[in-house]
Amino acid sequence: MSKIEDDGWLYTISSERKLIDFNFKEIWRYRDLLMLFVKRDVVTVYKQTILGPLWYLIQPLFTALTFTLIFNKVANIETGTVPPFLFNLAGVSIWNYFNTCLTATSDTFKTNAAIFGKVYFPRIIVPLSIIMSNLMKFGIQLLIFIAFYIYYYLNGAEINITSSVLFFPFIVLLMGLLGLGLGMIISSMVTKYRDLKFLVGFGVQLLMYVSAVMYPLTLMREKLPKISWVVEYNPLAYIIETARYMLLGTGTFSWFGIIYTVIVTLIVLFFGIIIFNRTEKTFIDTV
DSSP, rough: EEEHHTTOSSSSOOSSSSSOOOOHHHHHHHHHHHHHHHHHHHHHHHOOOGGGHHHHHHHHHHHHHHIIIIIIISSSSOOTTTTTHHHHOOOOHHHHHHHHHHHHHHHEEEEEEEHTTTTOOTTTTTHHHHHHHHHHHHHHHHHHHHHHHHHHHTTTTOOOOOOOGHHHHHHHHHHHHHHHHHHHHHHHHHTTTTHHHHHHHHHHHHHHHHHTTOOOOOHHHHHHHTTTTTHHHHHHHHHHHHHHHHSSSOOOOHHHHHHHHHHHHHHHHHHHHHHHHHTTTTGGGGG
16 A cells, blocks of 8 residues: 555555445546536437437326326226316326436446456446436436426316425436436346346336325225235335325325335445445456
């Protein structure tokens, strides 16, 4: 160590790290690279496509329309005074942010193996860039939701935004951090267990159905009280239910649900960072 100090090296690259290492100072030093990755993620996703960024709008609209036809028109799920399409669009928009964050982050090591094997930078910058770039996409989808909200409101729909909407960015942050934590854990496991990547897409689809995306949380408690615990112990369900309460004035607000979600998110993020930092030392040998 003394020799390194005498030689006057600015940085020392080593595989030896503490078990818990949140090197925020180094991440801040590479903030320009972080923004370049964000730009890459936004520009290249729909590059050489005919509709381009319009896919950001088409996907949630068609999904919300499909849910409205199947769950509200066929299955007769009631959404109160809120128009079913607007109810579903709110749930789909917030869910899509988590979905894209999780699926993209869970493939971090595999898709960036070529870069990781040649250049050093804090590896956690890549999943962070995914969370930030998807936040921009979510912003576009939120504008579409606002447009339909105004349309239904002007046509006499009984909807109202509560004052708690001021805390909506906090709900979005929770969704992003939960996706980041789970994604880093899955990405680290995929380097050794390749079968896991085939289960991610399937698992995310199943998770959507127990996250109260297309139905009110109270409906599960009323119709299926014996298995409602599957939804009630799912932090995503509380996030989506709270988001709809803030945006549409429907559903329930639970302090227990929010506190429970914050605790679960912090635990998942904590272990996600630890596992991610440990895996980045040796993943290049297994990818």
